[in-house]
Amino acid sequence: MCIFCKVAKREIPARIVFEDDDLVAFHDINPVAPIHVLVIPKQHISGIGEVTADQAEVLGKLLVAARRVAEDAGLMPSGFRVVINHGQHAGQTVHHIHVHVLGGRPLAWPPG
Numbered sequence: 001m002c003i004f005c006k007v008a009k010r011e012i013p014a015r016i017v018f019e020d021d022d023l024v025a026f027h028d029i030n031p032v033a034p035i036h037v038l039v040i041p042k043q044h045i046s047g048i049g050e051v052t053a054d055q056a057e058v059l060g061k062l063l064v065a066a067r068r069v070a071e072d073a074g075l076m077p078s079g080f081r082v083v084i085n086h087g088q089h090a091g092q093t094v095h096h097i098h099v100h101v102l103g104g105r106p107l108a109w110p111p112g
């Protein structure tokens, strides 16, 4: 079982900020911004490169939850970024799809 499946099943600890039947959101263990939360589906999907049309509903829920996480963290006035990394060039390290919600400081664009 992958590490984020274990987070979803609460087999390893995480600072969870939101959970429903389909999703879990929790603080990144190695934050790169003052707010850095990951939103994952409880269902194992390995990455954005593997998603299929029948997963559209849960993918939409990930983005709605990302908005909620940003709002609850007080990021709406200042702004925030939502990121999904896939594969080597994007630096994906965990092969369970996750949405990064980043904020609390100015974020450079384009990313390095």
Ligand code: 5GP
Pocket (backbone or CB within 6 Å): 003, 014, 015, 026, 027, 028, 029, 030, 031, 038, 084, 085, 091, 092, 093, 094, 095
């Ligand atoms: P990726 O580079 O795959 O898009 O992002 C994976 C993220 O997961 C990284 O930011 C990393 O710090 C985070 N991460 C890896 N293992 C754990 C863990 O066990 N717990 C938490 N909370 N975050 C983790």
Ligand code: ZN
Pocket (backbone or CB within 6 Å): 001, 002, 003, 004, 005, 006, 043, 044, 045, 095, 096
């Ligand atoms: Zn998984």
